[in-house]
Amino acid sequence: MLIFIEPESEKPIYQQIRDQIVEGIARGELLPGTGLPSIRQLAADFGINLHTVNKAYELLEREGFLQVRRKTGAVVQPTGKLAEDWEARLRTLLAEALAQGLPAEEILTRCQRVLSTLTDPGRTRQ
Amino acid sequence: MLIFIEPESEKPIYQQIRDQIVEGIARGELLPGTGLPSIRQLAADFGINLHTVNKAYELLEREGFLQVRRKTGAVVQPTGKLAEDWEARLRTLLAEALAQGLPAEEILTRCQRVLSTLTDPGRTRQ
DNA sequence: TATTTGTTATAGTTATTATATAACAGATAG
DNA sequence: CTATCTGTTATATAATAACTATAACAAATA
Numbered sequence: 301m302l303i304f305i306e307p308e309s310e311k312p313i314y315q316q317i318r319d320q321i322v323e324g325i326a327r328g329e330l331l332p333g334t335g336l337p338s339i340r341q342l343a344a345d346f347g348i349n350l351h352t353v354n355k356a357y358e359l360l361e362r363e364g365f366l367q368v369r370r371k372t373g374a375v376v377q378p379t380g381k382l383a384e385d386w387e388a389r390l391r392t393l394l395a396e397a398l399a400q401g402l403p404a405e406e407i408l409t410r411c412q413r414v415l416s417t418l419t420d421p422g423r424t425r426q
Numbered sequence: 427m428l429i430f431i432e433p434e435s436e437k438p439i440y441q442q443i444r445d446q447i448v449e450g451i452a453r454g455e456l457l458p459g460t461g462l463p464s465i466r467q468l469a470a471d472f473g474i475n476l477h478t479v480n481k482a483y484e485l486l487e488r489e490g491f492l493q494v495r496r497k498t499g500a501v502v503q504p505t506g507k508l509a510e511d512w513e514a515r516l517r518t519l520l521a522e523a524l525a526q527g528l529p530a531e532e533i534l535t536r537c538q539r540v541l542s543t544l545t546d547p548g549r550t551r552q
Numbered sequence: 553t554a555t556t557t558g559t560t561a562t563a564g565t566t567a568t569t570a571t572a573t574a575a576c577a578g579a580t581a582g
Numbered sequence: 583c584t585a586t587c588t589g590t591t592a593t594a595t596a597a598t599a600a601c602t603a604t605a606a607c608a609a610a611t612a
Contacts, residue, residue, distance in 0.1 A: 312599085312600060312601090313600080313601075314600080314601090319518045319521075322518070322521050322522050322525050323517070323518065323521040323525075325521075325524075325525035326520075326521035326522070326524035326525040327521075338556075338557060338558080339557085339558070340556090340557085340558095348601080348602085349601060349602045349603070350558095351600095351601075351602075351603090352600080352601060352602080354558075354559085355600085355601090357558090363522075364526070365525060365526075368557095368558070369557080369558075369609090369610080370556085370557050370558045370559080370608075370609045370610055370611095371555090371556060371557045371558080371609070371610040371611055371612095372557075372558090372610075372611090373556090373557060373558075374558090378525055378526050378527060379526070380526055380527045381526065382522070382523055382526045382528060383522070386519075386522065386523065387536065387540065389519060390519060390536065390537065390540055391449070391540050391543075391544070392445045392448070392449065393512070393515060393516060393519060394452075394537065394540055394541055394544065395445075395448050395449040395451075395452035395453075395544055396448050396452070396489075396508070396509070396512065397508055397512060398451075398452035398541070398544055398545065399448050399449075399451035399452040399491060399504055400490065400491075400504050400505070400506055400507065400508045401504060401506045402508060404541045404545055407537075407541060408534070408537060408538060408541065410513065410516065411516065411520065411533075411534060411537045412534060414513065414516055414517050414520055415520055415524070415530045415533060415534065417517075418517070418520065418521055418524055419524065419530055438568085438569060438570085439569080439570075440569080440570090464587080464588060464589080465588085465589070466587090466588085466589095474570080474571085475570060475571050475572070476589095477569095477570075477571075477572090478569080478570060478571080480589075480590085481569085481570090483589090494588095494589070495578090495579080495588080495589075496577075496578045496579055496580095496587085496588045496589045496590080497578070497579040497580055497581095497586090497587060497588040497589080498579075498580090498588075498589095499587090499588060499589075500589090553612100554611100554612090555610100555611085555612085556609105556610085556611085556612095557608095557609080557610075557611095558607105558608085558609085558610100559606100559607075559608075559609095560605100560606085560607070560608095561604100561605085561606080561607090562603100562604085562605085562606105563602100563603085563604090564601100564602080564603085565600100565601080565602075565603105566599100566600080566601080566602100567598100567599080567600075567601100568597100568598080568599070568600090569596100569597080569598075569599090570595100570596085570597080570598100571594100571595080571596075571597100572593100572594080572595080572596105573592100573593085573594090574591100574592085574593085575590100575591085575592080575593105576589105576590075576591070576592090577588095577589085577590075577591095578587105578588080578589085578590095579586100579587085579588075579589100580585100580586085580587085580588095581584100581585090581586085581587095582583100582584085582585085582586095
């Protein structure tokens with residue numbers, strides 16, 4: 301699974317790493333048990349500091365996506381527990397679309413399509 | 427429409443204000459043409475600085491939810507243009523649920539329910 | 553036991569968030 | 583016309599977040 305970093309993005313680097321790993325898990329590219337590169341390795345690949353990568357792994361562990369151990373490194377191991385505020389965040393995001401006049405059915409269709417691109421293997425993003 | 431501020435939240439105050447106004451528009455409580463309190467008024471109500479409120483209004487204007495003019499103040503006036511990165515944010519959020527093993531149908535159901543609570547007048551949040 | 557891994561500790565830089573004050577400038581109501 | 587209310591702009595300050603740089607520590611494992 302490839303990860304791309306945009307250093308100039310307003311989204312923090314550690315958040316970019318976090319989001320892409322979460323998406324990798326969602327797509328089934330990162331299965332439970334899969335080992336991730338060491339923080340030093342990833343940091344070297346991206347040309348960033350190891351603490352930035354560590355911050356991403358720490359966050360992913362707190363969110364219940366990874367288990368991190370010494371020597372073994374980070375291993376994909378979702379707990380199955382969705383973040384408490386997930387639905388609140390969904391609410392805010394969907395409200396944004398409604399507020400701009402997008403019909404609820406259209407919004408739902410988009411959700412469906414996004415879910416498809418995440419679950420259907422081989423389906424290209426669109 | 428009532429707005430609640432949690433000063434100790436990790437979510438910035440200006441973002442809290444922004445989110446609640448967007449939700450107010452989505453729910454139809456803030457119709458196009460509705461005037462918002464002046465930045466000094468809101469700041470006084472919340473006991474915060476006027477610049478913090480101004481930052482929220484500025485953001486809402488940039489996002490195309492408000493028109494801000496002198497003397498008139500901020501007026502709800504959605505442009506109908508959804509943010510370019512909206513779908514990317516949706517993608518990240520839905521991926522988070524999938525990654526925790528929530529079935530796509532269950533996720534879609536939740537989207538539907540959230541949309542209902544936003545659009546059905548009188549329906550209590552749940 | 554040597555090596556690789558994450559962890560912890562310091563320190564410094566830059567950007568963001570929020571505050572406080574003050575002054576400026578346009579629109580409008582009287 | 584003018585006073586007043588609006589957002590706007592300008593400084594300044596403080597706290598926190600994000601990122602970097604180095605170094606050392608500690609546990610697991612080959």
